[in-house]
Amino acid sequence: MSTIAWNPDFETCHEQMDDTHREFVDLLGQIEAALGDDDTTLLARYDALIAHTVDHFAREDAWMQANGFAAENCHSTQHKQVLEVVAEVRRLFVDQGKRQYVEQLLPALMEWFSQHSQAADYGLAQILLNPEEAAVASAAEPALEGAGGDAAPARSGCGSGSCGH
Ligand SMILES: [Fe+2]
């Protein structure tokens, strides 16, 4: 049985984020459905996922930037790492014909997304939905040493309870 399916646990309560996440899962399902098709069809589905994911992550990164996150926070770093893996799998498929990596990537991406949506994305969604509360919590955090008085420290964590930062 396919593991690629929407699960209510993925919901963050942020409508636009959840809509994007449903599309992401749907695109993974479309790739899975094309695994038996020719290379051109499979690559087109894969490229649709890449384009969507670049946009998806860029929007979340922009939300983080607008809410005081450091550029290199752990949530954005996860996005960058996933995009690197997805690009490498495309290269192996196109240059070396290794379709099996596309197939193997699907459950791995689904597992990653399950954790990411419930931790990093959920944490970001709560900040977007409750900016005043988030600002108070941020101000209550101890200032970084050498941050220079009244400058608010940039968030380096993802805002989720499970983040180690
Ligand atoms: Fe997301």
Ligand SMILES: [Fe+2]
């Ligand atoms: Fe994210």
